[in-house]
Amino acid sequence: MDTGDDGLEVLDPTACRALLGTVPVGRLAWAEPDGHVELRLVNVGVDGDDLVFRVADGPLLDAVRDGRPLTVEADRIEPALRTGWSVAAVGYGVEDPTGAAEGRVTPWARGPHPWTVRLRPQQITGRRVRLVPGEVVVVRLPREDGDVEP
Incomplete structure (x- = not known):
C-alpha cells in the first residue's frame, strides 16, 4: 500500500517477514x-x-x-539508487529450550551463545522507499539455480 507521492510504501506483515529473512543481522533493543x-x-x-x-x-x-518487550529492527539500503527498506518487530521473547530454531541463525560473535530466544511479533511494520519510475532500470539476473533474486 502506498502512502502517497512521498515515494514510501507501507509493507504488510508478510512482506516484512520475507524481507527479514533476507538479512543476517538486525538491531535488538x-x-x-x-x-x-x-x-x-x-x-x-x-x-x-x-x-x-x-x-x-x-x-x-x-x-x-x-x-x-523487545524490538528488532533490520534494514537494507542502496545509496546509489536512493532506495531501501526498514522493518521493525515488537513483542516478547521466550527461551526456546527445544532448540528447534538451531540452524536458522548462527551468531557471528565469538564465544558461546547457548540460549535460543524466540520472538513472536505482536506488531510488525515496515516501509520501503520506492524507485522513481523512469529514473532507474533494475535488471534482476537469474541465479545459477534459475531463480531470480527478490
Whole structure:
C-alpha cells in the first residue's frame, strides 16, 4: 500500500517477514529497569512467524527472562539508487529450550551463545522507499539455480 507521492510504501506483515529473512543481522533493543535503552546487533533468523536469535548470558537474556518487550529492527539500503527498506518487530521473547530454531541463525560473535530466544511479533511494520519510475532500470539476473533474486 502506498502512502502517497512521498515515494514510501507501507509493507504488510508478510512482506516484512520475507524481507527479514533476507538479512543476517538486525538491531535488538530493550529497556533496562532504570529506563535506559540497550541496543545490540544480533544475528536474526525467521522461523515461521517467529524471529529467532542466539544469546549468551547477560543483560539481553535477563530482559527476556524478566518479560520486557523487545524490538528488532533490520534494514537494507542502496545509496546509489536512493532506495531501501526498514522493518521493525515488537513483542516478547521466550527461551526456546527445544532448540528447534538451531540452524536458522548462527551468531557471528565469538564465544558461546547457548540460549535460543524466540520472538513472536505482536506488531510488525515496515516501509520501503520506492524507485522513481523512469529514473532507474533494475535488471534482476537469474541465479545459477534459475531463480531470480527478490
